[in-house]
Amino acid sequence: MEKNNNTDSAAQAGLRPALGLLILCQTLEELGLDYEAASSITGLSRSQLETPGYLIRSDQEIAFIEAALSANARPDLAYLVGRRYHFGVFGIWGLALICSENLLQAFQIAQEFIELTHSF
Structure with a gap:
């Protein structure tokens, strides 16, 4: 497998982990839907x-999601993909959120360290 970029400079270059798209692809594949058009x-x-x-640009991620949604007009697709996002998917950022003492602290941590995740 290939690695495309230096992760140290990823945030500076506006690059993001491709993990979010992999979760979308896996969901589409399990539902028998097409992800090849988006690819x-x-x-x-x-x-x-x-x-x-593997790192991608945010515009690639958005274009991939738009193409996948337009190729697969299933009303519950966003819900089915969203169910797969749990704290573990977000790595150290997710761990920090789940270990927060309360909701306010979780929001503060989420905002302060948003660069540690692949969330927009």
């Missing part, structure tokens, strides 16, 4: 998305 439009292959630490 061809963005140039992101499934093997790239499966590569640990």
